[in-house]
Amino acid sequence: MKDFSFYAPTEVVFGKESEExxxxxxxxxxxxxxLVHYGGQSAKRSGLLDKICGLLDEGGVEYALLGGVVPNxxxxxxxEGIALCRxxxxxxxxxxxxxxxxxxxxxxxxxxxxxxxxWDFYAGKSQPKTCLPVASVLTxxxxxxxxxxxxxxxxxxxxxxxxxxxxxxxxSRPKFAIMNPCRTFTLPPYQTxxxxxxxxxxxxxxxxxxDCDMTLTDAVAEALMRTMKDCVFEVLKNPEDYRNRAQIxxxxxxxxxxxxxxxxxxxxxxxxxxxxxxxxxxVTHGAGLxxxxxxxxxxxxxxxxxxxxxxAVNVTGVENDxxxxxxxxxxxxxxxxxxxxxxxxxxxxxxxxGREVTDEEIKEMARKCTRNYTITQxxxxxxxxxxxxxxxxxxx
Amino acid sequence: MKDFSFYAPTEVVFGKESEExxxxxxxxxxxxxxLVHYGGQSAKRSGLLDKICGLLDEGGVEYALLGGVVPNxxxxxxxEGIALCRxxxxxxxxxxxxxxxxxxxxxxxxxxxxxxxxWDFYAGKSQPKTCLPVASVLTxxxxxxxxxxxxxxxxxxxxxxxxxxxxxxxxSRPKFAIMNPCRTFTLPPYQTxxxxxxxxxxxxxxxxxxDCDMTLTDAVAEALMRTMKDCVFEVLKNPEDYRNRAQIxxxxxxxxxxxxxxxxxxxxxxxxxxxxxxxxxxVTHGAGLxxxxxxxxxxxxxxxxxxxxxxAVNVTGVENDxxxxxxxxxxxxxxxxxxxxxxxxxxxxxxxxGREVTDEEIKEMARKCTRNYTITQxxxxxxxxxxxxxxxxxxx
Numbered sequence: 001m002k003d004f005s006f007y008a009p010t011e012v013v014f015g016k017e018s019e020e021x022x023x024x025x026x027x028x029x030x031x032x033x034x035l036v037h038y039g040g041q042s043a044k045r046s047g048l049l050d051k052i053c054g055l056l057d058e059g060g061v062e063y064a065l066l067g068g069v070v071p072n073x074x075x076x077x078x079x080e081g082i083a084l085c086r087x088x089x090x091x092x093x094x095x096x097x098x099x100x101x102x103x104x105x106x107x108x109x110x111x112x113x114x115x116x117x118x119w120d121f122y123a124g125k126s127q128p129k130t131c132l133p134v135a136s137v138l139t140x141x142x143x144x145x146x147x148x149x150x151x152x153x154x155x156x157x158x159x160x161x162x163x164x165x166x167x168x169x170x171x172s173r174p175k176f177a178i179m180n181p182c183r184t185f186t187l188p189p190y191q192t193x194x195x196x197x198x199x200x201x202x203x204x205x206x207x208x209x210x211d212c213d214m215t216l217t218d219a220v221a222e223a224l225m226r227t228m229k230d231c232v233f234e235v236l237k238n239p240e241d242y243r244n245r246a247q248i249x250x251x252x253x254x255x256x257x258x259x260x261x262x263x264x265x266x267x268x269x270x271x272x273x274x275x276x277x278x279x280x281x282x283v284t285h286g287a288g289l290x291x292x293x294x295x296x297x298x299x300x301x302x303x304x305x306x307x308x309x310x311x312a313v314n315v316t317g318v319e320n321d322x323x324x325x326x327x328x329x330x331x332x333x334x335x336x337x338x339x340x341x342x343x344x345x346x347x348x349x350x351x352x353x354g355r356e357v358t359d360e361e362i363k364e365m366a367r368k369c370t371r372n373y374t375i376t377q378x379x380x381x382x383x384x385x386x387x388x389x390x391x392x393x394x395x396x
Numbered sequence: 397m398k399d400f401s402f403y404a405p406t407e408v409v410f411g412k413e414s415e416e417x418x419x420x421x422x423x424x425x426x427x428x429x430x431l432v433h434y435g436g437q438s439a440k441r442s443g444l445l446d447k448i449c450g451l452l453d454e455g456g457v458e459y460a461l462l463g464g465v466v467p468n469x470x471x472x473x474x475x476e477g478i479a480l481c482r483x484x485x486x487x488x489x490x491x492x493x494x495x496x497x498x499x500x501x502x503x504x505x506x507x508x509x510x511x512x513x514x515w516d517f518y519a520g521k522s523q524p525k526t527c528l529p530v531a532s533v534l535t536x537x538x539x540x541x542x543x544x545x546x547x548x549x550x551x552x553x554x555x556x557x558x559x560x561x562x563x564x565x566x567x568s569r570p571k572f573a574i575m576n577p578c579r580t581f582t583l584p585p586y587q588t589x590x591x592x593x594x595x596x597x598x599x600x601x602x603x604x605x606x607d608c609d610m611t612l613t614d615a616v617a618e619a620l621m622r623t624m625k626d627c628v629f630e631v632l633k634n635p636e637d638y639r640n641r642a643q644i645x646x647x648x649x650x651x652x653x654x655x656x657x658x659x660x661x662x663x664x665x666x667x668x669x670x671x672x673x674x675x676x677x678x679v680t681h682g683a684g685l686x687x688x689x690x691x692x693x694x695x696x697x698x699x700x701x702x703x704x705x706x707x708a709v710n711v712t713g714v715e716n717d718x719x720x721x722x723x724x725x726x727x728x729x730x731x732x733x734x735x736x737x738x739x740x741x742x743x744x745x746x747x748x749x750g751r752e753v754t755d756e757e758i759k760e761m762a763r764k765c766t767r768n769y770t771i772t773q774x775x776x777x778x779x780x781x782x783x784x785x786x787x788x789x790x791x792x
Contacts, residue, residue, distance in 0.1 A: 001639050003411025008404055015399025215626070216643040219619035220650075227612045243397050247612040254616075259655050 001213050004262040010147040011176040012253065014246075018178045019137060022052055022094075023059020029133050029175040031092025034063040035085055037105050038096040039070070043139065048183060052096060052137060064088045069097065072164060072278050072285070073104040074156045075119055081108035082118065085132070095136040095174075098195075099143020099285075102136050103151035106172040109134045122153055122165040131171050137178045140187060141249040142195030142286060144202055144256025146177035150263070154279055163368065164279035168263070177253070181246040185239050192239075193343040194286025196232040196248060199255045200225050201289045204311075205268050206261025208300075208380040212307050214261075221260040222314045224251055229315075232343050269378030270296045273388055276365035281353045290345035291352050295394035297333045300381035305329050307380075349396045362392040397609050400658040406543040407572040408649065410642075414574045415533060418448055418490075419455020425529050425571040427488025430459040431481055433501050434492040435466070439535065444579060448492060448533060460484045465493065468560060468674050468681070469500040470552045471515055477504035478514065481528070491532040491570075494591075495539020495681075498532050499547035502568040505530045518549055518561040527567050533574045536583060537645040538591030538682060540598055540652020542573040546659070550675055559764065560675035564659070573649070577642040581635050588635075589739040590682025592628040592644060595651045596621050597685045600707075601664050602657025604696075604776040608703050610657075617656040618710045620647055625711075628739050665774030666692045669784055672761035677749045686741035687748050691790035693729045696777035701725050703776075745792045758788040 013021055026034055036052065043049040044067075056063050066081055084090070085108060095105040109132040111118030120126040136146045145151060152166040187195070203221045212218070228251055234244040254260060273296065274288040301308050305325045312318040312332020316339070321328050337347055346352040366388040369377060377383045383391070409417055422430055430452065432445070439445040440463075452459050462477055480486070481504060491501040505528040507514030516522040532542045541547060548562040583591070599617045608614070624647055630640040650656060669692065670684040697704050701721045708714040708728020712735070717724050733743055742748040762784040765773060773779045779787070 001642055003414070004408075005410065006408035009407075011405075012400075012402035014401065018399070213639055214643065214646075216620065216623045216647055216650075219623050220616050223615035223619040224612065227615050230611070243609055246397055247610065250610075251612055254612075254655070259650070 002211055002262070002265050004265065006258050006262075007170055007173070008147055008257040008259075010174045010257075012147070012179060013176065014179045014250065016180060016182055018180045019048070019051060020055065022055050022137065022178060023061050025135065025176045025178070026056070026061050026092055026094065027059065029092070029135065031061065031094070031133065033088060033090050034061055034092045034094050035081065035088070035090045035108070036063045036065050036094050036096060037069065037081065037101055037108070038065075038067045039098075039101050040068070042186070043067070043096050046183070046186065048137070048139065049096060052094070063094075064090065069101045069104045071100050072154045072282055073100040074154050075107075076156050078104055078107040078111060078118060078153060079157070082111040085112045091132065093132055093134045095134065096139065097136075098138065098140025099145045102134070102143065102145035102174070103153060105134045105136070106131070106145070106151035107153050108132070109172060110169075119153075119155055119158065121169075122155070122167045128169060128171065134172060134174045135176045136174055138249070139183045140191065140195060141184060141252035142198040144199070144252050146174055146179070147253045147257040149173050150256070152275065161368070162279050164275045166275075179249050179253075181242055181249050184245050184249060187239070189236050189344055190287070191284070192235055193232060193345055194284045194290075195252070196228050196343065197286040197290045197340065197345055199248070199252045200228050201270060201293065202255040203260045204293070205271060206263065206266040207311065208267045208307060209261065209265045210379045211265065212304065217261050218310070224254060224260055225315045227251065229339060236343060265379070267378050267380040269300075269380070269383055272369055272377045273391060276369045277349070277352070279368070280361065280365060283352050287345055287352055290340040291347065291349055291395050292391065294333050294337045294347075295391045297336075298330070299387065299391050299394060300378070300383075301326070301329055301333070303381040308332060349392070357392065357396050362389050362396070365392060398607055398658070398661050400661065402654050402658075403566055403569070404543055404653040404655075406570045406653075408543070408575060409572065410575045410646065412576060412578055414576045415444075415447060416451065418451050418533065418574060419457050421531065421572045421574070422452070422457050422488055422490065423455065425488070425531065427457065427490070427529065429484060429486050430457055430488045430490050431477065431484070431486045431504070432459045432461050432490050432492060433465065433477065433497055433504070434461075434463045435494075435497050436464070438582070439463070439492050442579070442582060444533070444535065445492060448490070459490075460486060465497045465500045467496050468550045468678055469496040470550050471503075472552050474500055474503040474507060474514060474549060475553070478507040481508045487528065489528055489530045491530065492535065493532075494534065494536025495541045498530070498539065498541035498570070499549060501530045501532070502527070502541070502547040503549050504528070505568060515549075515551055515554065517565075518551070518563045524565060524567065530568060530570045531572045532570055534645065535579045536587065536591060537580060537648035538594040540595070540648050542570055542575070543649045543653040545569050546652070548671065557760075557764070558675050560671045562671075575645050575649075577638055577645050580641050580645060583635070585632055585740055586683070587680070588631060589628060589741055590680045590686075591648065592624050592739065593682040593686045593736065593741055595644065595648045596624050597666060597689065598651040599656045600689070601667060602659065602662040603707065604663045604703060605657065605661045606775045607661060608700065613657050614706070620650060620656055621711045623647065625735060632739060661775070663774050663776040665776070665779055668765055668773045669787060672765045673745070673748070675764070676757065676761060679748055683741055683748055686736040687743065687745055687791050688787065690729050690733045690743075691787045693732075694726070695783065695787050695790060696774070696779075697722070697725055697729070699777040704728060745788070753788065753792050758785050758792070761788060
């Protein structure tokens with residue numbers, strides 16, 4: 001069994017009135033001049049932004065505002081945030097939104113005290129020594145960034161083609177996360193389903209690891225995945241179902257705070273292969289994952305058929321045909337594909353981007369995914385560029 | 397659904413070589429003059445104490461030693477620790493052992509900077525403003541104190557009868573926990589089984605809550621309880637089974653760091669009723685829990701039969717007789733009783749203490765359990781002194 005570490009220091013305040021505590025929490029964790037960082041219009045339209053600003057005012061906390069973070073958040077916006085933080089002498093970053101805003105906040109937090117180019121960290125050229133404290137008022141359960149050490153940024157500044165790269169460091173784990181499930185009632189069905197897909201994939205990436213020998217963690221992971229499948233149908237029927245919205249919101253954190261498995265030992269090939277789709281076509285990450293996972297699964301299945309059998313039986317509810325493990329495994333993968341379809345997720349790249357992906361685009365994505373053929377992806381089965389191309393073709 | 401908070405900041409370092417990091421971790425969390433706090437001879441005999449001291453020496457960390465913590469740790473020892481810490485200007489407490497040593501360390505940590513009597517906190521008369529940092533090298537998986545905010549101390553100083561009381565405060569959450577499953581290979585079968593009983597009960601106390609409306613948390617809790625039942629038989633057969641020792645060790649933390657449910661919403665009557673048994677007869681906490689829980693369960697079952705049916709089916713594997721929910725529930729309780737028997741735990745107070753408990757003793761325990769008839773216990777069903785007496789009688 002692999003050694004592991006577990007570190008999830010984020011203080012979670014969960015419930016209908018949780019936002020009321022924002023000023024107290026910011027001050028508790030040392031903030032006095034806050035960057036309130038948000039995405040598009042929804043934080044304004046919903047009144048959440050005004051509410052948070054009002055609470056900070058009441059609490060005597062100064063702040064500056066920066067909106068406009070987009071899905072697949074951009075390095076150019078991170079640069080803008082770093083400049084603003086320096087100008088305003090910001091000492092705390094409060095993200096209002098989902099993974100994109102929190103990830104962007106983490107990048108700004110690394111960048112402010114760093115003299116060089118913050119992209120260095122994502123490109124693997126340097127390591128940050130320190131960063132500003134980050135926290136969030138979560139509005140989109142999906143990325144799990146509210147408790148994680150991870151962030152993913154798309155470089156729209158350097159070079160002709162955009163690169164989407166992740167960087168993980170415990171110093172960026174958010175100080176607190178305010179989670180009010182009511183704030184997710186207005187999430188459209190597509191975003192809701194994509195979020196649950198992302199949550200389940202964070203668990204699946206850990207579940208399909210090369211060791212597969214921690215039955216406790218497996219059982220916890222299966223419990224989360226099974227429950228999410230039920231919850232998502234309930235909230236798609238009734239968007240204001242508090243109990244199920246709450247469970248999805250909490251699952252988003254558990255799926256990425258390492259309770260369902262150690263991130264470092266996970267596979268992550270599906271995520272990496274999807275990152276190239278998002279970078280090239282700017283699609284919703286969760287929807288991209290729904291497209292890639294079944295092809296990844298069929299391609300790698302023989303590396304450990306019994307793992308896929310366990311997944312099929314314990315997560316998708318497929319009957320175990322003991323005479324035909326591969327058949328059972330394949331029926332589990334097909335069941336996931338039907339689940340994605342049933343919640344409104346695409347089943348192919350064509351469905352995802354609205355046209356056929358070309359061979360050149362596939363080759364280009366595989367090239368970038370392997371950093372010009374210099375690295376492999378995945379641990380459950382190690383994948384080279386030609387394997388990744390084949391997975392894109394199977395998913396096309 | 398109840399609001400909740402989640403805060404589990406302890407850095408866990410888990411694995412065969414984890415102790416090697418002790419000096420680095422102590423320094424990371426601000427320790428320079430450490431109290432190395434331990435229990436009986438096993439830490440010495442196993443060589444662990446010498447190893448830790450050697451590593452602290454190598455790392456340039458000063459320390460003082462204090463051994464002799466006993467199960468159901470005593471206030472008199474806490475006083476001794478406080479005096480030693482003040483004398484030696486200790487700034488960090490490192491517990492080497494299980495729940496008793498960690499709980500004692502937390503009490504010392506509260507007491508050092510406090511001018512009054514530390515028992516005030518446990519007696520509910522005062523709240524600490526600060527405490528010394530605490531961390532542990534865990535050797536007994538059971539109490540979950542290595543990640544929790546809770547500690548339980550027995551007052552052997554004031555008054556004629558000993559009082560065993562718990563106190564919980566987030567400021568005492570340990571900074572780090574070093575967990576090497578190999579250190580648990582030498583745990584005797586009885587302590588191993590009592591530990592697993594305690595771990596499962598920490599989850600059961602949360603599972604039998606008055607709301608029962610978070611299916612995600614329920615599923616995670618059931619996963620943990622089912623897995624523990626398998627793991628304990630494996631390590632009783634083969635004490636050096638690393639994988640299953642590791643799973644028990646990690647489950648001990650998960651069962652009490654609120655992943656399996658929010659402590660505040662839990663029932664905790666079984667724990668409180670057992671505390672009086674431990675205080676009066678100085679028995680092993682886990683063994684006491686095994687004796688009390690089935691009687692508690694039968695006594696309170698009708699408060700929510702369907703909850704007990706779910707437990708019976710999903711945890712004990714009893715078949716659901718839909719025509720007879722109470723029968724299903726009772727068969728689940730009986731199955732737990734057989735499980736306790738199978739792992740060597742007692743099934744009655746008689747078996748636990750080696751003689752019949754008297755009516756006077758039962759009345760005395762119920763009196764203390766309700767603080768002289770001034771408070772109730774439990775949330776799943778609220779229990780008064782006469783209810784608690786009846787549970788003791790059912791368990792006698």
